[in-house]
Amino acid sequence: MDAREIDMIIGNLSGPLCAAGGFCAGTEEVVEHQRISSASYTFSAALPALLSTTASETISMLQEQPEILTALRDNIKAMRAQLDPRSDWVKCTSNVDNPIMILILKPEVVASKGWSTKEQSQLLQDAVDEVRSPGD
Amino acid sequence: MRQCLTNSVLVTRVKAYPLGPGANPRDEGWQPTPAIKVCVTSGLTKKETEKAGITIRHAITKVVKSNKWSK
Numbered sequence: 001m002d003a004r005e006i007d008m009i010i011g012n013l014s015g016p017l018c019a020a021g022g023f024c025a026g027t028e029e030v031v032e033h034q035r036i037s038s039a040s041y042t043f044s045a046a047l048p049a050l051l052s053t054t055a056s057e058t059i060s061m062l063q064e065q066p067e068i069l070t071a072l073r074d075n076i077k078a079m080r081a082q083l084d085p086r087s088d089w090v091k092c093t094s095n096v097d098n099p100i101m102i103l104i105l106k107p108e109v110v111a112s113k114g115w116s117t118k119e120q121s122q123l124l125q126d127a128v129d130e131v132r133s134p135g136d
Numbered sequence: 137m138r139q140c141l142t143n144s145v146l147v148t149r150v151k152a153y154p155l156g157p158g159a160n161p162r163d164e165g166w167q168p169t170p171a172i173k174v175c176v177t178s179g180l181t182k183k184e185t186e187k188a189g190i191t192i193r194h195a196i197t198k199v200v201k202s203n204k205w206s207k
Contacts, residue, residue, distance in 0.1 A: 072178035075185040079176045082189025089200045090172070099176040104169050109200075121170035123205055128172060130195035 008034075016099070019055035021047045072099060172196075 003009065008030055012022035024034060062068060076099050083103065084092040090103040105120050115123065174192060176185065199205060 068178050071182075072176065074182050075178060075180060076176050078182050078185045079174065079189045082186060082193055083174070087193050087196060089196050093171070101174040101176065103172040103174060103196075113205075117167045117170060123199060124170050124172050126202075126204070127192075127196045127199045130199050131192055 013051075013055045017055050017058045019047075019051040019058070021051070021055075073097070075099075 004027075006026075008024055008026040010022060010024045013019040014021065024031075026034075076097065079101065080092065080096065083090065083101065089105060089109055091106050093102045093104055094100060105115070105123070110120060172192075180188070
């Protein structure tokens with residue numbers, strides 16, 4: 001997709017880059033609109049120096065060692081292969097390339113069991129506990 | 137969100153906006169779909185990642201099939 005067809009591109013440094021803050025990019029009009037309309041506290045705090053350095057170093061590492069990304073992509077494929085569509089119960093709603101995988105209970109399973117939102121939440125918590133310390 | 141680091145697996149539960157104290161379930165409004173968040177890292181080998189995926193899948197299956205959840 002042509003980047004010019006997107007109103008605003010946003011990114012953040014607080015995820016995989018382990019820093020804080022982010023950026024927005026757009027046309028002049030969009031940027032002007034943001035500067036006028038955004039709440040003033042959005043731009044009022046400076047990024048701590050430690051986190052700036054972290055972000056900078058992380059980006060350098062990624063540029064100098066592209067094999068990190070290749071290894072990550074292989075791992076994403078490996079993890080996905082085990083979970084979606086292989087699991088009967090959950091599916092992944094994240095993009096195929098995303099290392100952060102959001103797994104939800106399959107809608108057809110939820111419908112057939114009649115689980116409420118709260119019950120789904122409890123079930124998934126049980127699953128997380130099971131991963132952490134397998135019971136018998 | 138609770139985080140568990142075990143067997144080289146980092147898994148957290150995506151927590152929906154919690155209800156305020158004493159909130160009636162009828163009032164809860166929209167809640168996001170409950171989900172598990174699995175974070176893949178380049179810090180593990182492919183084999184370790186696969187093993188982690190298997191661990192997660194088996195845990196989910198075990199819980200869904202347990203007496204508590206399969207009435």
